Amino acid sequence: MATRADVARVAGVSEAAVSYAISGKRPISDATRSRIFAAMRDLDYRPNAMARGLAGGKSMIIALLFPTRERGMSNADLEYVLGAANTAREQGYHLMLWPTDGLDVLEALALQKGGMIDGVLLMEVQMEDERVDILVDAGVPLGLIGRTADAIPGVVAADRDFERVADRAVAHLADLGHRRIAMIGGSTSTVHRRFGAVLRAENGFEDACRRRGLTPHIFHVDSSVDAGRVLYDDHFAADLEYTGIVAMNADAVVGFMAAAQNHGDRIPRELSVISIGTPDNLVALTVPPLTTISPPARAIGAAAAKLLIAHIGGAEEAPPPELWEGELEVRGSTGPALQVSPESAEQVTP
Structure with a gap:
């Protein structure tokens, strides 16, 4: 491997001149600089990034x-x-x-x-x-x-832009006829320490619901698959008070949807789920595939x-x-709201 001394020898200059050419710390003539760079190319010399930075006053x-x-x-x-x-x-x-x-x-x-x-x-x-x-x-x-x-x-x-993303998610569900929409938010500790992503998403969700005449509700859930399963079992298995879910918790929504599958494939027939916090590489873990506005x-x-x-x-x-x-990717987890009248249990497309 070529050294700085090798470059200096081939270019016919001092090692200090090689350092000046690399760092720009002191002026040298164009002819000298050209000889040094030519020697570096011929020898395939690659200056160490940290050494180059320190010579210029930076660590890089x-x-x-x-x-x-x-x-x-x-x-x-x-x-x-x-x-x-x-x-x-x-x-x-x-x-x-x-x-x-x-x-x-x-x-x-x-x-x-x-x-x-x-x-x-x-x-x-x-x-x-x-x-x-x-x-x-x-x-x-x-x-x-x-x-x-x-x-x-x-x-x-x-x-x-969490406020804008939350609005788009609520709009997607509302356009499908959903009027009872909840959010799977972050844990209570993320709220207490005022984690910006969680608070902005939750505030955006609440504002988006209220502008459409909807009553928002947020479930604060730990960031784990098991916590998502528990949420479904405790609040959704027996009674679907909500038909639309906006998720801002990538791990919990995976567990939430797995629990829903265990209770009879209710997504999206009875319950639609859209995530604003799940990257595409986790979508493969959900059944059906999760509708997302994934973070870029x-x-x-x-x-x-x-x-x-x-x-x-x-x-x-x-x-x-x-x-x-991020882009809205409509997949299998969202569909028209299920509307049931007293006279009939048939699905009515909004």
């Missing part, structure tokens, strides 16, 4: 902080991480995944102050997020996969990383958050 590493908390990292979360990692690599950066305990950002702050990372991406963003306040006050370049309640100067963000998770993660790297590079102003919806 960003840290993505993810609170493990109650559920760890799901397949859906991993899609955001992959989107951010791929874009960082394309921009010449490395992404370091940093699982954290709750709101602990002090280690990442120390790394940034020590020059080991250039900026931080945060996931699981709360409406009022202590981590954001700490990092902003310390002057750490910061990007969010999610949003706080209010935009913060100098902080870039990419997120789903990789695109959102990629956008957040790109915005942060531009900010690190000296972009003067943080643009407004980039908001994404």
